[in-house]
Structures are given as C-alpha cells and as structure tokens.
Amino acid sequence: MKKLGVGIIGCGNISGAYLGLAPMFRAIEVRAVADVNMAAAHARADDFKVRAETVDDLLAAEDIGIIVNLTIPNAHFEVSKRVLEAGKHVYSEKPFVLSVAEGEALRRIADEKGLRVGAAPDTWMGGAHQDARAALDAGRIGTVTCGTAHVMSHGAESWHPNPDFFYESGGGPMLDLGPYYLNNLIQFLGPVEKVAALTSTPLKTRSIGSGAREGETVPVLTATNIHALLQFRTGATITLSTSWDVWKHRHSNMELYGTEGSLFVPDPNFFGGKVEIATPGGEIEDLGRTDHPFGIANQENRDTGEMQANYRTAGLADMAQSIIEGRPHRCSLEMSLHAVDVMTSILKSGETDSFVTLTTTCERPAPLGPDEARQLIE
Secondary structure: OEEEEEEEEOOOHHHHHHHHHHHOOOOEEEEEOOOHHHHHHHHHHHHHOOEEOOOOHHHHHOOOOOOEEEHHHHHHHHHHHHHHHOOOOOEEEOOOOOOOHHHHHHHHHHHHHHHOOEOOOOHHHHHHHHHHHHHHHHHHHOOOEEEEEEEEEEOOOOOOHHHHHHHHHHHHHHHHHHHHHHHHHHHHOOOEEEEEEEEEEEOEEEEOOOOOOOOEEEEEOOOOOEEEEEEEEOEEEEEEEEEOOOOOOOOEEEEEEOOOOEEEEOOOOOOOOOOEEEEEOOEEEEEEOOOOOHHOEEEEOOOOOOOOOOOOHHHHHHHHHHHHHHOOOOOOOOHHHHHHHHHHHHHHHHHHHOOEOOOOOOOOOOOOOOHHHHHHHH
16 A cells, blocks of 8 residues: 655654554655754654654655644644645644634635644544543433543643643643544534533642652643533533542543433543443443554553554554545544634633633544544554
C-alpha cells in the first residue's frame, strides 16, 4: 500500500509516543522531525532513526505529505497555518486550536488548497469506546437521556518537569483533558447545542515536583476547577467535571443513562478498558470484549506497570489512508472544531455566569469497527 511521508514539528514528551507507535500503521511513515530547539530534534532523530530538520526545511521537504503539530497549545494555530500554507496536510495534537475563529481560518486555507486537517485525540477510536458505541447504536440502553463524565486530579506539576503551559491561557484541565471526553461524547451522541458552567482557580501558583526545576513555582493563569452542563442536539444532558484541584475521588470516568439501561465507559484518555452495561431489573455486567484490534493490550502503563492498549497515531493513520482512498477521515476538522467550541463556551459560561449557545456543529464520525481497524494496521 502507498505510504504518506510524515514529519513532526515539536519534539517534547508526546513526540516519543507518535514516533514509537507510528510504525504499526500501514499508510504512514515518519521520516523527519523538527523543533526550534535543534538539540531536541537531534535527540529524537537519533532515538528513532529519522532525519532532524529545521522547521523551514521540514516544511519544504518533498518527501513529506503530512506534518504532525506537537507544539504547545498556544502555538498550534500558527504552526498549523504555516503547514497548510506550505502545501501540506496537517494533523495537530489537542486542543486543535484555542478559538473557533482560529479553526475557521485554518478551514479556509485548507479548502483553498485542497488539503486535509485532522486533530487528536484518537483514543475514542479504541476498542473499548467502539464497543460502547456499537452497544449504543444497537439500542442496548435505548435513547440516552443523561449522563456524567469526570476527569479530576491534582494537576501535572507533580510529574511534568516543565508544567508551565498547563497553567497558562490555553491550558487548564478543560482544554488539556476535555478533548478526550468531549470527542468520545460527540462520537456517542453527536453535537452539543448549549452549555453552562461554574469555574474557579483555587490555587494561584503550583510547585513543580520533579526534574531540574523541582520546587520552583509557576503561576496559574487559567481556571483549574470546571463543572459544566451540556445539552446535546439529541436532547441528552451530560454533566462534565474537569478539575486539577482534587486529590482523590470515586466518580466513574463516564456513565450514560438511557431509557432502557445504563452504560459504563472506561477512561477516554485510553484506548482500552472494561465497558459495563445494566438493563432494567438486571445487575451491572461486563459488556463483553469483541475482537477489536485497538482494544488489545500492547504496552506497559508507566504508572501501574499493567499492560494497556495504546494505538496513538490511529487517527493520523486513518487520515493518511483516507487521503489515499479519497474518503472522509474520522478525526476531522469539523469534529475537533466543535469540541473547541464546546470547551471555550464552557469557559465563557464560567466567566459570564450564563448559558452559551454553540456556533458550530458536526456530524458523528463514522464508527471504526474491528474490520476497519484491521485495515489500518494489516
């Protein structure tokens, strides 16, 4: 099968995941990396046997068709814009952009040049979440009326050696972790119509807990405690809580309540996990695993030591294969921009103490069943 050459801009922590996992996919081949810090680019290049380039040289490279934007969130728009203007497709880490206006600007350039734009996260393409979607689409719990989603901890400063950007404008738990939860909810339920939220910033500084800067404090310039209510076009209402001001909790990651039962979905930050279901009069039971290849454990979790499923770059590979085959890709600009609209509207609601109606919409992406997933890797 034809492969598209891939380049990466941004050689920070997340680049190792892309470089390490990309070789399992049929339609992509990472050939070069770039960073404003050339030492970081050379280090990644040496580790994974690819070229180290300047950003300008990578943008001009003839063997690169797609560039993956792994820069910090505040740089996502400008870097993606440069990629499109250079005539290459772009796939961005989350959050895709930091405003609807930025996303629409990228859409205009992409449309003018006939280019594709995609964005993480792609964890919703994992086996657990696709099994959950198949159950929803089969009507196993009837019509979803409401649900809950919680992603809460005490922030990244305990483990990340340079956590500054997590607490700058464009950071915070909603924009950093919200995409995993919102993209999953969008693939389950479709678009959101309006939101309301309460937000706060309890701690004004954070202390770095590891690395060369251990003990140094960083200012907190964004909301870190966000509790939102989402109304979907279907009529379903979902409570979404994202907070970096919680030490411990017992909330489930995601629960969906329907007219004929309830569905319990594992952490959307990961590809796998146990999906459970309950129907009227019955107990909560394991939904049962399918043969979905993106649910198979293939990597050790660095925190627990347990094996987990990790197929990051699946969204990038699907975009590349869709370009080759001439079909829509799943991690689309429309879906990613709608998630940005939801997140920024939630933050706006917290600032204005009012409901906010969304200005964008999207359709549910195509499901990725076991057969379609195998086509990406076999």
